[in-house]
Amino acid sequence: MVEDESLRQKLVPAVERASIILDMVAVSKRYPTVSDLARETALPKSTVHGLCTTLVQLGLLIRRPDQTFVLGPHLLKWSNAFERQTDIAAEFAALWDQSEEIADSVVSLCILDETDVVFIASRQANALERFTVRPGMRLPAAFCAAGKAIMARWPEHEIHRVFKTRFPEALTERSVGGVPELLEEIRQIRADGSAVDVGQCQRGVTNFSAAVVNSLNRPVAAVLISVDSEELPEEASEALSANVHALASRLSLRLGAEAAG
Incomplete structure (x- = not known):
């Protein structure tokens, strides 16, 4: 607590106040005025007026004709720069180095490329003979839990659009059969917060996944935990779902996402 107070005393008041105003405009449900x-x-209205005028001049706020405020375009430059400077694979590796190993599993980082999941990094607590991951490996997003986790963040019309001309051929007898069945799974994923595919990509392998989001709350990747079993006890499945959700949340925080409420 003493350390926090010491840090607070070193803050430049005007900068701190400007930051507070930007945060308030960002979360406000209606466009605020100087009085609001x-x-x-x-703070005195004269102080807030001066801060807002400065932020408008810097492109950090926009003053609307009715004298209310919205966030300005200069913030987008900072957001884009932050994303350019953040290497998601490096953040994944750093996060894994700080984490306890998840026994008998492969933990991977995946991105979406059109209708495929692409593996860009992985850590193997113990090698799975049935499921060997290598960078650049692709799986159909419709079958892989990582693809489903990302698509669960999309509106349903976008999923219809992506698979309008062609749905992938099944990889196993358990692979989802078409868009209607996929959408049923997507709705369950939204309710559960994480995705599971049981033998849809590889017989004998169950995958657990959760989406990674950036500072704009947009899905940019997914964390995938793969285990060598289709008949997991319920408590093991619950633990793995919780683990993958925790890893994805921690990685999202490293990318600038806000902590879940």
């Missing part, structure tokens, strides 16, 4: 911001910050 002054009331919420307990």
Whole structure:
């Protein structure tokens, strides 16, 4: 607590106040005025007016014709720069190095490329003979839990559009059979918060996945845990679902996403 107070004393007041105003505009359910911001910050209106005028001049706020405020375009430059400077694979590796190993599993980082999941990094606690992961490996997104986890963040019309001309050929007898069946799984994933495919990509392998989101809350990747079994006890499945969700959440935080409420 003393350390926090010491840090607070070193902050430049004007910069801190400007940051608070930007945060308030970002989360406001309606466009705030100077009076609204002054009331919420307990600052004099003259102070808030001066801060807002400066932020408008810097492109960090836009003053609307009715004298309310919205976030300005300069913030997008910072957001884009942050994403360019953040290497998601490096962040995944750093996160894994700080984590306890998940026994008898392969933990992978995947991205979506059109209708395929592409593996870009992996860590193997113990090699799975049935499921060997290598960078650049592709699997149909419709069957792989990683693809389903990402698509669960899409509107359903986008899923219809992507698979409008062609649905992938089944990899196993358990592979989802078409868009209607896929959408049923997607709706369950949204309810559960993580995705599972049981033998849809490889017989005898169960995959657990959760989406990784960026500072704009957009899915950019998915963490995938693969285990060598289709007949997992319920408690083991629950633990793996919780683990993959925790890993994806921690990686999302490293990419600038806000902590879940």
